[in-house]
Amino acid sequence: MLKNGKKRIKEGVFSVSCDVRKSDLDSPEAIELMVECFYSKIKNDPRLSRIFFELGKVDLDKHLPHIKRYWGKLLLGNPGYDRHTMNIHRALHEKVNLGPSDFERWLALFMETIDDSFSGPLAKRAKKVASNVAGNMSSSLKVDLD
Numbered sequence: 713m714l715k716n717g718k719k720r721i722k723e724g725v726f727s728v729s730c731d732v733r734k735s736d737l738d739s740p741e742a743i744e745l746m747v748e749c750f751y752s753k754i755k756n757d758p759r760l761s762r763i764f765f766e767l768g769k770v771d772l773d774k775h776l777p778h779i780k781r782y783w784g785k786l787l788l789g790n791p792g793y794d795r796h797t798m799n800i801h802r803a804l805h806e807k808v809n810l811g812p813s814d815f816e817r818w819l820a821l822f823m824e825t826i827d828d829s830f831s832g833p834l835a836k837r838a839k840k841v842a843s844n845v846a847g848n849m850s851s852s853l854k855v856d857l858d
């Protein structure tokens with residue numbers, strides 16, 4: 713058993729309880745929980761888990777710290793994330809051919825994660841940022857969203 717009641721399970725991933733009293737995304741700990749809750753939904757989604765784990769060969773032990781730092785920068789202004797996410801998704805797109813439904817599903821799970829467990833101005837901001845980034849990313853990859 714690890715801190716916060718998290719259990720390490722197969723694939724080096726955490727099983728995490730997302731049924732919590734809602735808080736804002738105003739601390740690194742809250743962002744950490746949000747990212748873990750989001751990825752537990754991704755793991756349970758057939759198409760996205762195939763993209764991440766079978767085709768994309770994502771190692772969550774390496775990937776999650778990047779994602780946590782990414783949101784820490786965007787929501788809290790913390791330093792520590794300085795990577796080119798567009799190039800990373802361009803390479804992913806070349807490999808797996810992302811479609812509109814992949815972006816829609818990614819965004820729906822992200823929104824659901826926030827609405828289930830978080831509330832407040834930064835939670836609202838996270839939803840806006842995710843939706844803007846998904847829109848920009850899909851149009852630069854020439855994936856048409858409705």
Ligand code: HEM
Nearest residue numbers: 763764768778779782795797800810814815818842845846
């Ligand atoms: C169809 C939608 C999306 C899919 C299927 C997807 C999938 C992935 C995958 C598989 C990776 C790991 C790639 C690798 O390490 O080679 C990744 C990285 C990442 N994604 Fe996405 N993504 C999507 C949309 C988004 C959006 C909208 C955002 C931001 C709001 C985002 C933020 C990130 C970040 C920050 C990384 C980490 C890059 C790094 O290693 O520094 N993704 N994504």
